[in-house]
Amino acid sequence: xxxxxxxxxxxxxxxxxxxxxxxxxxxxxxxxxxxxxxxxxxxxxxxxxxxxxxxxxxxxxxxxxxxxxxxxxx
Numbered sequence: 001x002x003x004x005x006x007x008x009x010x011x012x013x014x015x016x017x018x019x020x021x022x023x024x025x026x027x028x029x030x031x032x033x034x035x036x037x038x039x040x041x042x043x044x045x046x047x048x049x050x051x052x053x054x055x056x057x058x059x060x061x062x063x064x065x066x067x068x069x070x071x072x073x074x
Contacts, residue, residue, distance in 0.1 A: 026066035 050058065 022066045022068060025068055028067050030067040030069055032069050
């Protein structure tokens, strides 16, 4: 049996959570993973990834990343 939506609409319930956003839990200086720079041999072999991005599309300032540990993220 097909529903006639013009006469009877389903009740809509939006999802809601009682949790803080990752940006609200952020603590400056905390990191979940410490990413090291590649060795000079790797950089020499494959180059810098930013070289492939046209200058007009590169970021002027680094993006804001929340500072949080891996346990907070999980």
